[in-house]
Amino acid sequence: MGIPKILIVDDRPENLLALEGLLEQFNIDLIKANSGEEALAHTLDHEFALILLDVQMPGMDGYEVAELMRGNKKNRHIPIIFVTAASKASAHVFKGYESGAVDYLFKPLIPMVFQSKVGVFIELFQQKEALREKTQEFNRKLIELEELQQQLEETNEQLLMLSTTDGLTGLLNRRRFDEIFNAEWKRGIRAQRPLSLIMLDIDHFKAYNDTYGHQVGDDCLREVARTLSSIPLRELDRFARIGGEEFAIILPETDSKGAMQVAKRIIESIEILSKPHSSSPSSNHLTVSVGVATVIPNSEISSRKLMEVADDALYEAKHNGRNGCCSLALSEKVSALTAAPAFS
Ligand SMILES: [Mg+2]
Structure with missing residues (x-):
């Protein structure tokens, strides 16, 4: 199983640095983007366990980025957490959920809350990966088993033939x-x-x-x-x-x-x-x-x-x-x- 990848997206380098610091304790592969466009480009190359997405960005904002990600079949199931400095007004929160957020965090981030949420998503991803590997292994074994069964049937048929047939003439023995x-x-x-x-x-x-x-x-x-x-x-x-x-x-x-x-x-x-x-x-x-x-x-x-x-x-x-x-x-x-x- 590979190391989980997390994408952090923010237009301000100091925010990216702060997030990086908060994520240091996890054994993850961290990928950074400072715009929505860059974030979308990364989703083409990687499979992420979690995306932490700034809402307020110049050009494409976090909601648009999330909507575009949801529109792509490959990325539809990647969990997204919006990170925003905006008010906690419920209208904002609902907009976030409409565009596919699974959670919503407000700046300044409370380290313990942030880290425990991220930890849950990493664990979920690892469980999902383990399940996928088991499923693949199971399918491989199933194919092996089917092949073995076919071989066994062929061998049995040959044995039956040999035990009932005269080798020289092919007539019954x-x-x-x-x-x-x-x-x-x-x-x-x-x-x-x-x-x-x-x-x-x-x-x-x-x-x-x-x-x-x-x-x-x-x-x-x-x-x-x-x-x-x-x-x-x-x-x-x-x-x-x-x-x-x-x-x-x-x-x-x-x-x-x-x-x-x-x-x-x-x-x-x-x-x-x-x-x-x-x-x-x-x-x-x-x-x-x-x-x-x-x-x-x-x-x-x-x-x-x-x-x-x-x-x-x-x-x-x-x-x-x-x-x-x-x-x-x-x-x-x-x-x-x-x-x-x-x-x-
Ligand atoms: Mg911003």
């Missing part, structure tokens, strides 16, 4: 797949609507990696992911990469017929790619095998069972020569697997 799958399973139990699960696997992907290298293998996984993502599905159908070259799609409210249509579209879309796979024993280009499983979920069985059956269907598709799909309904498997351990 295994963790997020499990969450969604379990949620859809529960929803299926409540709604008693069919839930289908598709599992697919790139045929002879190990041979692909061995032939072209892992870098090209990764590119291939990305391309397959992009191709799968471009298949038009409903918003509630979710693609995920659940293993090295294994992908899955959750198809809520979809029966096996609907799921098979999606499976066929998957096989076609990979066929259309015509991506060379010179070391594939079953084709000269890249192909996928697709397993489909469908069930109306119920609380008697575990959601895991549907995944096992989809996996069985995928195995069947592989067994049948690959580049094809196979569908199994869970009910058939359940009855066929009665000897299996309890589904939990």
Whole structure:
């Protein structure tokens, strides 16, 4: 906080000297003017805590100076004390207040009264300054806080993305797949609507990696992911990469017929790619095998069972020569697997 500035205005040098003497005890920056014009010029360069203004001056008198100061937005709130040798007639006093005086002192000044008044204005100015600084600091902190909050939100979003997305393909990862799958399973139990699960696997992907290298293998996984993502599905159908070259799609409210249509579209879309796979024993280009499983979920069985059956269907598709799909309904498997351990 800077030292408060006080402007004293009087046309007579001896009066300025007297005022200076009375103000000696204060830690202030004192600026003097011997005319109204000079006083106005100083208000352009400084911000004053208080102006002590002589009323009787040749040329522009104290009232005119005060009125001009009040007319300026920057100076409107600077306190002015008129200092006059004129009579104490109330008409004079009122004129002073009209032109914006906050106080009125009569010559000869009584030092104690004068000094205590000035002291009050200095204190008020310092309080105002302190408040302004606090407000500025508060605003700075507020901006900092808003920036921090934004950073935090961005970090959280990135974290969420990282924790739910497969880094290589940008598809949902295994963790997020499990969450969604379990949620859809529960929803299926409540709604008693069919839930289908598709599992697919790139045929002879190990041979692909061995032939072209892992870098090209990764590119291939990305391309397959992009191709799968471009298949038009409903918003509630979710693609995920659940293993090295294994992908899955959750198809809520979809029966096996609907799921098979999606499976066929998957096989076609990979066929259309015509991506060379010179070391594939079953084709000269890249192909996928697709397993489909469908069930109306119920609380008697575990959601895991549907995944096992989809996996069985995928195995069947592989067994049948690959580049094809196979569908199994869970009910058939359940009855066929009665000897299996309890589904939990
Ligand atoms: Mg005078």
